[in-house]
Amino acid sequence: MATPLSASAFLAALKAEGCKTVEYKSWRSHNRNHVGSWGPVNGVMIHHTVSSGEDSSVALCYNGHAKLPGPLCHTVGGKSGKLYMVSAGRANHAGSGDDDVLRAVVNETALPADNEANTDGNRHFYGLEIVNLGNGKDQYPAVQYDAAVRWAAAICRAHGWGAASVIGHKEWQPGKIDPHGPVEGRGSFDMNAFRRDVAERLKHPASWSTGSTSTTKPPAQQEEDDVPHAIGRYDTTDRTIVPRKWTTLPIEGVDLLTGATHYTATAHVQATLPAGSTFQGRFYHYRPDGSRWTGPIFERIGTDGSTFADFHNAGSIVASEKLRFEVIYYPAKSDDQKSVKLTTAYLRGLYWK
Numbered sequence: 001m002a003t004p005l006s007a008s009a010f011l012a013a014l015k016a017e018g019c020k021t022v023e024y025k026s027w028r029s030h031n032r033n034h035v036g037s038w039g040p041v042n043g044v045m046i047h048h049t050v051s052s053g054e055d056s057s058v059a060l061c062y063n064g065h066a067k068l069p070g071p072l073c074h075t076v077g078g079k080s081g082k083l084y085m086v087s088a089g090r091a092n093h094a095g096s097g098d099d100d101v102l103r104a105v106v107n108e109t110a111l112p113a114d115n116e117a118n119t120d121g122n123r124h125f126y127g128l129e130i131v132n133l134g135n136g137k138d139q140y141p142a143v144q145y146d147a148a149v150r151w152a153a154a155i156c157r158a159h160g161w162g163a164a165s166v167i168g169h170k171e172w173q174p175g176k177i178d179p180h181g182p183v184e185g186r187g188s189f190d191m192n193a194f195r196r197d198v199a200e201r202l203k204h205p206a207s208w209s210t211g212s213t214s215t216t217k218p219p220a221q222q223e224e225d226d227v228p229h230a231i232g233r234y235d236t237t238d239r240t241i242v243p244r245k246w247t248t249l250p251i252e253g254v255d256l257l258t259g260a261t262h263y264t265a266t267a268h269v270q271a272t273l274p275a276g277s278t279f280q281g282r283f284y285h286y287r288p289d290g291s292r293w294t295g296p297i298f299e300r301i302g303t304d305g306s307t308f309a310d311f312h313n314a315g316s317i318v319a320s321e322k323l324r325f326e327v328i329y330y331p332a333k334s335d336d337q338k339s340v341k342l343t344t345a346y347l348r349g350l351y352w353k
Contacts, residue, residue, distance in 0.1 A: 002159045004039040007088035009158065010074075014083060016206040017154035018262055018316060019147060022084045024058055030071055031089025037123045038090035043105040043165035044152050045094050045125040046194065047073065048132040048178040054078040057131045062086045073127040075151060081143035083128075083151055093129065094121025097172035108164035114174050121172055126155050134180050142184040142264045142314035143350075149194065153201040163199035167191065185266075185312030186296065200293065204318055228350035231256070231265055239342040241271070241329045248326045251345045255286075257323040264314040265349030267325050271309070271342040273302030276332035281311035285321045293321075302332070306343070 005013065007028035014021050031038065051057045057076060061084075064070030071087035078084065096117040102124060104111050128151050132138050152166045159165075168191040169178045179189045186193065233252040241247055248254055249267075257263055265283065273279055279300045285293040300309035317323050325347070329340050 002039075002041050002161075004041050004089070005155070005158055010088050010155075011085065013154040013158040014075075014151060017150045017157070017201075018206070019150050019154060020082045022082050024062060024076075024084045024086050027062075027071075027085040028088050030062065030087050032069070032071070032092060032122070033089045036090055036120065039123065041126065041159070042102065042124045043126075043161065043167060044155050045121070045127050045167055045169055045172060046148060046152070046179050046191070047093060047127060047129045047169045048134040048180060049076070049129045050134045050178075051131065052133055052138070054080060054082075054131055057129070058084045058086065061129050064092065068092050073129040075126075075128050077128055077130040077144055077148050077151065079131055079141050079144050081141070081147045083147055090122055091127055092122060093127030094125045094169070095173055097121045098174070101167065101172055105165055105167060108162050111167065111171055114170075114172055117173055125167075125172075128152070130179060132179070132181055134178055136181055138181050140179075140181060140183045140189060142186075142312065145183050145186070145189075146262070146264070146314045146316075149197045149201055152194075153198045154206070156198065157202060157206060163195040163202065166195050166198055168194075185298070185314070203293075228352050231263070231347055231349040231351060233347040235345045236343065239345075240339045241327065241342050242339045243329055243331050243337060246326045246328045248324055249342070249345050251325065251347045254324055255322040256283075256325060256347060257317060257351055258321075259353065260317065260319040261323075261351045261353055262316040263323065263349060263351040264312075265323070265347060265351075266310055266312045268308070268310045268344075268346040268348070269327065269342060270344040271302075271307050271329075271340055272305075273307045273329070273340050274332055274336075275302055275304045277302035277340075278330040278332075279307060279309055279327065280330075281309065281325065281327045283311070283313040283315075283323060283325050285315075285317050286324050288320050 076084040098114040099119040283295040295313040
């Protein structure tokens with residue numbers, strides 16, 4: 001259990017995590033504290049808005065509607081990756097949920113099935129509404145998903161919680177399905193995968209935090225650059241890929257990005273692969289001590305002639321890390337030892353310093 005963050009501490013925690021925040025209207029004093037308690041807080045909850053349009057969704061979550069007055073969350077996550085602050089107090093987002101789930105969040109243990117609605121969640125959870133229609137077809141852009149991970153990690157870091165303090169609305173209240181829908185480069189929105197991403201984020205220091213010596217600039221100077229820089233690398237060198245061995249690709253150099261950077265990137269690779277063989281790729285963050293953080297593996301199946309494969313990731317590297325990309329090839333037959341030829345590699349994306 002914890003005392004809720006003040007508006008200033010809340011905002012500072014998000015900025016420290018590298019979030020691009022927008023302060024919307026009178027968000028610092030806009031709340032539902034007059035109808036019930038705000039706190040003690042125990043975790044964070046992820047929702048989707050069932051709406052489209054960034055501006056209109058933010059207005060909806062701030063004002064509410066005839067049946068449910070606003071604010072309807074604490075923060076709105078836009079498809080642009082921006083996080084709009086709409087409240088720093090009690091908000092109408094969680095509703096009534098399962099007390100067994102709350103107990104598991106408090107203890108940071110495995111979540112039970114949510115089969116009751118007997119506990120006030122608005123008192124205990126910070127809420128993020130991610131702009132999405134929730135129809136199972138509307139995609140969450142990678143930059144939007146990454147912002148949601150950062151938002152959850154920032155709050156957990158501020159309170160000293162682990163990723164097990166993060167839940168989806170669908171894990172709290174029976175009958176709810178949010179968050180729901182496809183995430184760019186990741187498949188369906190999965191809360192277990194989301195918690196793993198939050199846990200990975202918490203392994204690394206935030207870009208700035210109170211009392212930290214990692215920067216000499218005060219928090220007011222830590223504003224995110226809203227204008228992204230483009231990544232465009234193209235390599236046509238023929239490269240031999242031996243079976244069953246991860247091979248780092250130098251796409252105009254091994255280090256694709258260096259220094260403290262947020263990024264979203266896609267590697268496009270052309271290779272001559274036997275039909276039915278398997279080609280996998282992943283981005284990784286290389287550290288000075290030789291250790292690494294490895295991103296998700298994406299798999300493509302070889303076709304007759306040239307195979308065109310694409311591999312995506314979104315994330316951030318700290319000042320000492322380097323972003324790299326690697327591939328591995330598995331022949332269709334287990335006893336096949338023949339190498340294959342990679343003919344073209346192209347990297348495109350965006351990054352924010």
